[in-house]
Amino acid sequence: MTSTDSTSPRSADSQAAARDALADSLRQIVAEAEQWMKSAQAEGGASVDDARARMESRLRDAKAKLADHADDALLQARAAARQADDAVHAHPYAAMGVAAGVGVLVGLLLARR
DSSP states (O other): OOOOGGGSHHHHHHHHHHHHHHHHHHHHHHHHHHHHHHHHHHTOTHHHHHHHHHHHHHHHHHHHHHHHHHHHHHHHHHHHHHHHHHHHHHOHHHHHHHHHHHHHHHHHHHHHO
16 A cells, blocks of 8 residues: 555645635635725726726636645545555455444434434
């Protein structure tokens, strides 16, 4: 079974940093949108066009970052599925035991309701 960086602490830290950066970008977009709405109400004209251009640029950047994160998440999900598949093939009886145990536990919890 091969090891990937998706389970390393360094990778988790970089993922958290990327999520934080994306959240900051989205907060900035919202703040700029509020500012744009206020300036549109107050001034109109050329400043609105400038603000719209800035907003469109920020939105394109945020969409690109979001697409990158979605691609990374998909790759990590595929790697995790591959690792789970490898583990099940390497230890089929243990996997069946775990699955049976989880099934019994879920059954007991649902029966209590």
